[in-house]
Structure formats: C-alpha cells, structure tokens
Amino acid sequence: MGNICVIGPTGAGKTTYLAALAYCPQVNNQIFTITSVTEDAKKIANKAQTIIKNGASLEPTIIDGVKIKSFYDLPLYQFKIKIKPWLKKADEINLVVRDYPGEIFNELVSGIYNELHLEFIEECLKKDIEGCLLLLHGWEDNSDNFYSQVMGKFIELMDKHDRSQNLRIAVAMSKCERGELWPGRLDPENDIFNVHLPRTKSLLRQGILAQNLQFYAISTFGVLERNDPRPNRQDETDQIGSSRSILRIPKKWRPYNLISPLYWLSKGKRMRYGV
Amino acid sequence: MGVVYIGDRSVGKTHLAFELANPQGQYVKVCNLNYDNLKPIFLQPDGTARATSTIDNRTLDVQVQLSTGRSQVSVEWIDPPGEIFRVPWQLEHPSEWNSFLETVRQSEGILLVLPPYREILKPDVNPETYITQEQWSNRFDRWTKFFSYDCPKARHILICLNMADLFSDHLDKEAQTLAFNPYGTQLNWLQRHIYVRDRYFFFVQSHLEEINRIRGVSGLSVRCFITSIYNRTLLELPWIYLASYLGN
Numbered sequence: 001m002g003n004i005c006v007i008g009p010t011g012a013g014k015t016t017y018l019a020a021l022a023y024c025p026q027v028n029n030q031i032f033t034i035t036s037v038t039e040d041a042k043k044i045a046n047k048a049q050t051i052i053k054n055g056a057s058l059e060p061t062i063i064d065g066v067k068i069k070s071f072y073d074l075p076l077y078q079f080k081i082k083i084k085p086w087l088k089k090a091d092e093i094n095l096v097v098r099d100y101p102g103e104i105f106n107e108l109v110s111g112i113y114n115e116l117h118l119e120f121i122e123e124c125l126k127k128d129i130e131g132c133l134l135l136l137h138g139w140e141d142n143s144d145n146f147y148s149q150v151m152g153k154f155i156e157l158m159d160k161h162d163r164s165q166n167l168r169i170a171v172a173m174s175k176c177e178r179g180e181l182w183p184g185r186l187d188p189e190n191d192i193f194n195v196h197l198p199r200t201k202s203l204l205r206q207g208i209l210a211q212n213l214q215f216y217a218i219s220t221f222g223v224l225e226r227n228d229p230r231p232n233r234q235d236e237t238d239q240i241g242s243s244r245s246i247l248r249i250p251k252k253w254r255p256y257n258l259i260s261p262l263y264w265l266s267k268g269k270r271m272r273y274g275v
Numbered sequence: 276m277g278v279v280y281i282g283d284r285s286v287g288k289t290h291l292a293f294e295l296a297n298p299q300g301q302y303v304k305v306c307n308l309n310y311d312n313l314k315p316i317f318l319q320p321d322g323t324a325r326a327t328s329t330i331d332n333r334t335l336d337v338q339v340q341l342s343t344g345r346s347q348v349s350v351e352w353i354d355p356p357g358e359i360f361r362v363p364w365q366l367e368h369p370s371e372w373n374s375f376l377e378t379v380r381q382s383e384g385i386l387l388v389l390p391p392y393r394e395i396l397k398p399d400v401n402p403e404t405y406i407t408q409e410q411w412s413n414r415f416d417r418w419t420k421f422f423s424y425d426c427p428k429a430r431h432i433l434i435c436l437n438m439a440d441l442f443s444d445h446l447d448k449e450a451q452t453l454a455f456n457p458y459g460t461q462l463n464w465l466q467r468h469i470y471v472r473d474r475y476f477f478f479v480q481s482h483l484e485e486i487n488r489i490r491g492v493s494g495l496s497v498r499c500f501i502t503s504i505y506n507r508t509l510l511e512l513p514w515i516y517l518a519s520y521l522g523n
Contacts, residue, residue, distance in 0.1 A: 046344075047520075050343055050346075050519040051520065054460075054463050055462075055463020055465045055466060056463070056464040056465065056516075056519065059494045059520060060493070060494040062493060062494065064428060066381070236487075243487075243491040244491070244494070244496055246463070246464075
C-alpha cells in the first residue's frame with residue numbers, strides 16, 4: 001500500500017486534482033481503471049460530478065477547527081488503480097492519499113509555530129509515507145523566490161526526520177492547461193521548471209537524491225481538444241472577483257497526466273503510458 | 276456548522292423555509308417536517324406568514340436529488356425575527372443577540388433573504404412598502420461588512436432576492452432559464468449567478484466582488500438567487516446548490 005501525501009500552497013488545486021482522480025472511472029478510458037475505496041474517495045468522486053461538472057469549484061481544505069481539528073480529520077482517499085495497456089501485462093497500484101491544507105505549506109517559510117500544523121508536517125514525514133506529491137501552480141515573477149524558500153525548509157525538515165534518503169518527491173506544475181505552460185508539458189523539468197522556477201529546481205536537485213526526485217506537468221481540467229489547446233477552464237476572477245476557477249466545458253473534460261506522478265511515487269519507476 | 280437564514284423584517288424568511296416542506300417538491304424534500312401540521316403554526320388563516328417574534332430553532336432534514344443520487348443535508352433552521360438586525364433590538368436583548376451572532380459565526384452556509392426594491396416592482400404592486408434601490412444598496416453595505424469580517428466559518432453565502440413574483444413579469448420563463456436538471460442543464464452555477472446578478476444585483480456588483488476578494492482565501496464565493504414561494508423551481512435552487520457541497 002503506497003501512502004502518499006499531497007502537499008502544496010493554497011490554490012494549487014490539490015483537492016480538485018484528487019476529485020478528478022476519483023472521478024476518472026466515469027471518464028471512458030481503456031487503459032486505466034480507478035476504484036475509489038474509502039468513503040472519502042467516493043464522496044469526492046460525487047462532488048466532482050455534482051460540483052465541478054456543474055460549473056462550480058470545490059471548497060479548499062482548511063483547518064477550520066470544527067471539521068478538521070487534527071491530522072486524522074483530513075480526508076483519506078484510498079484508490080486502487082489498475083493499468084492495462086494493450087497487449088501488455090496488467091499492473092496495479094494501491095494508494096492512500098492525504099490531502100493537506102495549503103496553509104501549512106504557506107507557513108513553512110516563516111516557521112511553523114502552530115502545534116497542529118507541526119503535527120501535520122510530522123505525519124507527512126513519517127516512515128510509512130512513501131512519497132509526497134508536491135503541487136505548485138505559480139510560475140510568475142515572485143513564485144520562484146517563495147517556492148525556493150519553502151523547499152529549502154522542507155528539505156531541512158526531511159533531513160531532521162531522517163527522510164532525506166528515502167522519501168520520493170514528485171514535483172508537479174499543476175494547472176498546465178494554461179497557455180504559458182502547456183507547450184512545456186512534455187519535458188517539464190527543462191521547459192517549465194528550468195524556465196520559470198530555476199532556483200527552486202536547482203535547490204531540489206541539490207537537496208534530494210536524483211532517484212528520489214521527478215518533475216511532472218499535470219492538468220486537472222485539460223485543454224478543449226487535441227487541436228484546440230485553449231484551457232478547459234474559466235477563471236472566476238474576471239467575472240465575479242473570486243480567485244476560484246471552474247471547468248469550462250464539462251463534456252470535454254480530459255485531465256492530463258494525473259496518474260503518472262502517483263505511479264512513480266508508488267513504484268519508483270516511471271509509467272510509460274499517459275493519461 | 277449549520278445553515279442559517281438571515282434577513283430584514285418581513286422579507287418572507289419563515290415562509291420561504293416553511294414552503295420548502297411542501298410535499299410537492301421537485302428535487303427537494305423535507306423529510307422530518309409535516310407541511311400540513313406546520314401550516315397553522317406558521318401561517319395565519321389568510322395564508323400569510325405569522326411574524327417571527329423569537330429566535331426559533333428547528334432541524335430540517337433536506338433531501339435533494341442530485342445526479343449522483345439523493346443527498347441529505349441536515350439544516351439547523353435558525354429563524355430569527357427580522358428585528359434582530361436592528362440596533363435597538365440588539366441593545367434590548369444582548370444575550371439573544373450574542374448567541375445568534377455566535378451561531379452565525381459557526382455556520383457553514385448562510386442564506387440572506389432580501390426584499391425587492393421599489394424600481395423593479397411590477398406596476399400593480401404598491402411601491403410604498405418597499406425601499407428604493409439606493410436605500411437597498413446602502414443597507415447592503417452592512418451585509419458586505421458582516422460577510423467580510425463577521426462570518427469566518429461561512430463557506431457559502433447565498434443571497435436570495437425574495438418575492439420574485441412581485442417583480443418578475445415572466446416568472447415561469449425566468450425559472451425555466453435558471454432551472455436545475457440533475458442530468459444536464461443549460462446554465463451552470465456560475466452562469467446562473469451571473470445571470471441573476473446582472474439583472475437584479477448589478478448595482479451592488481462591487482460589494483459582491485469585495486466579499487469574494489476578502490473571503491476568497493477561505494474558499495468563499497457569494498451566489499445570488501431569486502426566490503419565490505410561488506415558484507418551486509426558484510425556491511429549490513439555493514438548496515440544490517447547498518446540497519452539492521454540504522450533503523451526505
């Protein structure tokens with residue numbers, strides 16, 4: 001069983017990513033079959049259908065002190081992913097994923113003083129965690145500076161918890177349907193991270209063993225068509241002043257590359273089939 | 276972490292919630308209340324709602340038919356008298372006011388029910404009993420501040436311009452445009468909100484954006500609706516929206 005943590009700043013799209021993953025069985029796919037195992041995974045799959053597909057966005061995961069008071073209140077998503085490529089042997093991964101509130105990631109730079117937040121980080125770096133999927137969404141001017149500081153702290157914490165040699169980190173640029181990022185998706189390390197987040201990338205390469213670090217580009221909403229790479233998403237900012245985004249055309253919902261970072265985190269080898 | 280109704284006096288808050296229990300619902304049903312038994316409690320013999328004089332707390336088990344099946348929302352129906360938002364009432368009833376405020380601050384969903392303003396009323400409606408658009412907008416300043424700073428737990432703020440039958444000449448057509456269908460509708464939630472905002476809330480657009488901007492970090496986004504007890508489609512819409520998020 002692969003225990004995976006999904007971490008990243010507020011607004012990186014962690015919960016929406018997991019909802020799309022849970023909802024995938026309803027999207028026709030001949031290679032992948034994803035089964036939601038836990039109640040939380042089933043619930044979020046339903047939410048993908050009733051909220052995302054109806055032009056609204058999921059609520060962020062926040063420590064509100066009521067629903068989420070401790071690490072164990074975080075939603076626990078367990079998936080069974082079967083991969084059956086044409087004429088090849090079937091493969092299967094079992095994943096247990098925790099969706100972390102973004103505020104913890106945001107706080108890493110200034111130092112975590114809140115005991116509850118500290119508990120979340122401790123859990124994330126425990127020995128039974130095989131890997132972390134680190135979702136980043138910023139690529140503009142200040143993002144590199146912020147992310148490099150956060151990653152510097154995270155690497156220190158990995159070291160402190162004796163995980164610097166044995167924790168896989170998949171760093172993924174999320175929301176890659178954006179025009180500035182979409183062309184770089186095929187070689188994200190060079191064409192996205194080197195270009196937009198060079199300090200962060202270099203720091204990660206220096207601080208984490210090569211075999212424990214991979215870079216990915218993912219897009220939960222995807223683009224409209226193969227030959228129409230406009231993002232299948234609409235930002236609410238321009239229309240109602242909210243920072244949220246919604247799916248533009250539900251019928252054309254084709255997420256990009258959701259499974260391969262999880263496959264690598266779980267198996268330690270790269271998946272040869274895209275989704 | 277319930278859902279709370281708030282709003283000014285005589286805007287039909289009680290009637291709106293009560294009418295939801297009407298068994299002739301399309302997608303929304305209230306399982307734990309009997310409409311006929313409640314009728315004499317909430318309505319006067321002429322069919323109009325009795326004014327709420329105290330803070331009434333009830334539980335509503337609202338069941339909504341979504342595309343994924345039935346979704347159940349347990350609602351703490353906290354129905355305060357309209358006077359509660361007037362300063363003299365608050366000064367006279369400090370403990371009730373503070374207790375209500377505390378409940379609102381813990382609520383996940385808030386339905387603000389507002390009356391129509393004079394300028395949009397149909398010609399046959401007496402305008403004297405309704406405030407002007409300017410007065411309405413000035414009062415909305417108070418709600419903007421309230422939502423921006425006083426409701427830290429709220430994730431869903433639904434603003435309902437009630438009594439749509441008094442201002443919409445083509446209520447059925449409007450309802451048809453906004454209608455929800457669990458298996459695919461012509462408008463999505465964002466488009467519905469923009470449709471209603473541009474027609475009925477356009478003059479407070481900057482207020483709505485301000486709430487979204489200030490509270491956006493906590494994932495809050497305001498949604499506007501029009502409601503009427505005489506149109507089931509419009510009556511159900513806010514609940515369908517809430518059930519998508521809060522339902523089990």
